[in-house]
Amino acid sequence: MSSLNRMYEMFALHSNSAREVNEPSIALSAGVNWMDSNKFIINLLKEELDSGLTHKSYGRSSGFKFITDIISHLESDICGKAFKPSVIMTNGTANASFLICSFLKKNNRFKRGDNSLMINHGFPFYSGLSESFGLKYSECLLPKASLIKNQRYLTPISQVVDKIREIKPRLIYLILPNNPFGEQYSKEDLSTLQECVLKEDSFLIVDRVCMMPWDDFSKNSNVFFSGIERGNVFVVDSFSKAESVSGLRVGFLLTNKINEEGFTDLIRIKYLNPRSFGTITLAISRVLSYLNYSIEDTEGAKYTRMKNLVNKIVEIDYPILNKQALVPLFEHENIKLYLEETEKRKQTVMSNYDYLLNKFKKESLIPISLEAGLSSAVILDQMKADSELNDVNKLASQFNVGVLSESCFRSTPNNDENYFIRIGLSIPTQMFTKGIDILYRFYKNK
Incomplete structure (x- = not known):
């Protein structure tokens, strides 16, 4: 079984x-x-529907541009990089990973019989994903005696690198933080991993779905920007799961501009538009969580930073967006409720x-x-x-x-x-x- x-x-x-x-x-x-679920999120979703903010977020295969721009700017800001990744909206992270495999297969980046590798124990979806694309699936695991000796569940990154060099996997999976252990590699370890991936010309899927709104994912995310820019690293994530509204299935993937067109074609042919709810609320909740838990400020200073950022976003020219309906949603009391609920x-x-x-x-x-x-x-x-x-x-x-x-x-x-x-x-x-x-x-x- x-x-x-x-x-x-x-x-x-x-x-x-x-x-x-x-x-x-x-x-x-x-x-x-x-x-x-966060009461702020639920209240805002209701307001978003009532005000018509999402009624016209349709017609772009990679997702509503207002939302994808928010995430692209945020990821770039978090990492302090000039490069802005392309953002593709997906039906959760599982759909994002499936799209990545479909894209790689269509472009002959791997073939049936190639190896794939899960780093450590992980969510079992990925073994089935590999097998469905004809990839041989293996895991980089240590015997329990070694884990007990190391006093840590994660396989040391040096041994992960050795495994990659040995079996030459075309596709590698990393769950960050690890599910089920709650551990994650250091920035230095992740940098070593990415160097190996790029040298071997493999492809790495980094699954961030287990990151919570209070986790500071800026500590490790910037490591992967060079890999994303090269096209060998993909990051998958979810707004809805992090905010305990998993049934909405609002996910996204990060890639580069060259790959974006290929993903758009795949979505357009099969679904026309992303199979996800294009919600502005969940996109901006990611901004609020980042500003709250990555920046040491007083409550008043945090509110000012959040308000300024929301105003900056609203100033972007999106003709179909009812921007006047957006501004009142982020008054002080609403943002305060988000912080308290989180x-x-x-x-x-x-x-x-x-x-x-x-x-x-x-x-x-x-x-x-x-x-x-x-x-x-x-x-x-x-x-x-x-x-x-x-x-x-x-x-x-x-x-x-x-x-x-x-x-x-x-x-x-x-x-x-x-x-x-x-x-x-x-x-x-x-x-x-x-x-x-x-x-x-x-x-x-x-």
Whole structure:
């Protein structure tokens, strides 16, 4: 069974167990969609529809130019670069990655039978993506003994580079921050990786979907600008997932101007326009999150910077845009609400993380991390690989606790002694602490 099918099988197991006891499952591996949406975002989306801001955002295959310009300017500003990447709107990051593979295949950048490589454990979608395009999929993983010795889940970048040189993959995947571990490479490591990618003339997809609005992605994003400009690196991201409105499926990819036309042709032939909701609200929410969490200012100074930036954006000449309807949406009270709601969501994650640390810090064989994103992992001596599926089934059927374990995040068999569990930090704190207590007792009694 593929790792993606395994994940969906576990989702079904959790749902069935919840039905049997007639109460919601404690989803300890839940993603961001379990968090309450930002009230500012919901209010603004309503205003956006009522005022007609998005009624005419149609007719451009790469997405509404007002939105793509906002993101292009923002990414360039974050990285302090003159180069402005081309932005293509997509139906989430999965669709963005599929478009990238379609583009590369159409332009003969890879052929059936070529290698692809996932760096570390990762979201199982990518193994299926590679296989659907006829690529051989492999993973750059270390044995658990090495991870325990390193006291870190991520494979050292020197060994990643060695693997790339050995198998010569045409396509490489990097999830930043890592899902499920919550770890990320340093700026220096990412620079080393990109140098190797460019030297080998491979293609790298950097998936930033797990970055949250309070994460400072400016620390690492500028590393990839030279690769994006060269056309060997693509960054995929999502507005809607970061703001807990995942069902809207508003994603985007970053590429260079030369590649933009090829992506536009692919979208135009199949869909005419991007299969996503061209929402100005979610684009500008990314601007607000950047200004709030990347700049050390007082609240008043932050508001002034945000207001000035919004005014600057509004001054851009977009004839079809009802700009007068846009300005009132970003009054002080609205921006203040965004900041308060975002901080509230962040505190839920941090409170859950602190509880997880207090409960499992001493027992976990590898330190529990949260360098960015909203998931961590726990690996215990009692988590034996040969009992992984049985343990997961028992947790669901006997205790109504749903978890995603290691087999969901790798395509190769786990021949090590232990397995890990991904811990999502997004569910309400009361439910989270109850689930962690059950998990602790379950393994303590094994």
